[in-house]
Amino acid sequence: MDKEENSYSETAVCTLCGERVKVRGLVRHLTSCRAAHPAKQGKQERTVFTLKVCGRYNPEYFLYLEMTDNMTLDDLDGFLRGTWLECCGHLSQFSIDGVSYSDSIDVEIDPSDTDVPEKRECDVELGSVLTRGMTFGYEYDFGSTTELVIKVAGVRQGYDAPLKMPIVLARNDVPKWVCADCGKPAVRVDSMMGYGIGEDNVFCATCARKREKAGECCFLNIANSPRTGVCAYE
Numbered sequence: 377m378d379k380e381e382n383s384y385s386e387t388a389v390c391t392l393c394g395e396r397v398k399v400r401g402l403v404r405h406l407t408s409c410r411a412a413h414p415a416k417q418g419k420q421e422r423t424v425f426t427l428k429v430c431g432r433y434n435p436e437y438f439l440y441l442e443m444t445d446n447m448t449l450d451d452l453d454g455f456l457r458g459t460w461l462e463c464c465g466h467l468s469q470f471s472i473d474g475v476s477y478s479d480s481i482d483v484e485i486d487p488s489d490t491d492v493p494e495k496r497e498c499d500v501e502l503g504s505v506l507t508r509g510m511t512f513g514y515e516y517d518f519g520s521t522t523e524l525v526i527k528v529a530g531v532r533q534g535y536d537a538p539l540k541m542p543i544v545l546a547r548n549d550v551p552k553w554v555c556a557d558c559g560k561p562a563v564r565v566d567s568m569m570g571y572g573i574g575e576d577n578v579f580c581a582t583c584a585r586k587r588e589k590a591g592e593c594c595f596l597n598i599a600n601s602p603r604t605g606v607c608a609y610e
């Protein structure tokens with residue numbers, strides 16, 4: 377049997393209209409689709425952000441999120457953990473314009489050390505830190521770190537009702553991994569080989585079982601997340 381190629385999708389489904397859209401024109405599509413399918417309305421005018429979040433080293437994993445300006449970095453952190461990242465309650469931080477935003481208490485910092493970036497808590501509202509077109513970073517787990525890049529892909533003013541959770545406007549289709557041993561669809565990733573997921577450490581259930589009997593490995597289920605294959609994430 378010919379070995380299939382590992383493949384990533386260049387399309388994603390827009391959750392507003394249900395259509396499959398090319399990733400290239402996705403922001404444009406989401407902007408016009410939002411106008412055709414308006415958000416739930418509230419009383420107050422507010423700024424509404426469209427954020428594109430993706431893995432820094434595996435950008436085939438991405439989310440397009442809509443968030444209202446009343447929401448905080450804490451809300452985004454909680455959402456990213458729940459949807460994509462959480463394995464064992466590791467620390468996390470945002471880096472925006474040279475400032476680190478984190479809820480981890482760091483008592484070790486020497487205030488006279490100017491190389492240490494400024495630190496603030498994550499309970500800041502998005503409206504006070506985000507601007508159109510800006511890109512910022514996010515890290516989950518300072519040991520086996522998963523790095524994300526977040527771009528403010530769109531900003532609009534509207535009478536949207538304040539959100540409590542981000543709305544997922546689009547998400548990458550599940551990448552198709554193939555077994556490194558036999559070429560069948562892969563479902564398991566060996567977290568001891570390499571760092572995260574790659575062509576060489578994904579296996580079908582049968583080949584994973586064989587490898588488990590033969591030697592040292594640590595299999596996790598493959599997840600649709602930039603953290604798949606790292607630490608205990610599955």
Ligand SMILES: [Zn+2]
Pocket residue numbers: 390391392393394395405406409
């Ligand atoms: Zn749409």
Ligand SMILES: [Zn+2]
Pocket residue numbers: 463464465466607608609
């Ligand atoms: Zn972990």
Ligand SMILES: [Zn+2]
Pocket residue numbers: 555556557558559560579580581582583584
């Ligand atoms: Zn196999």
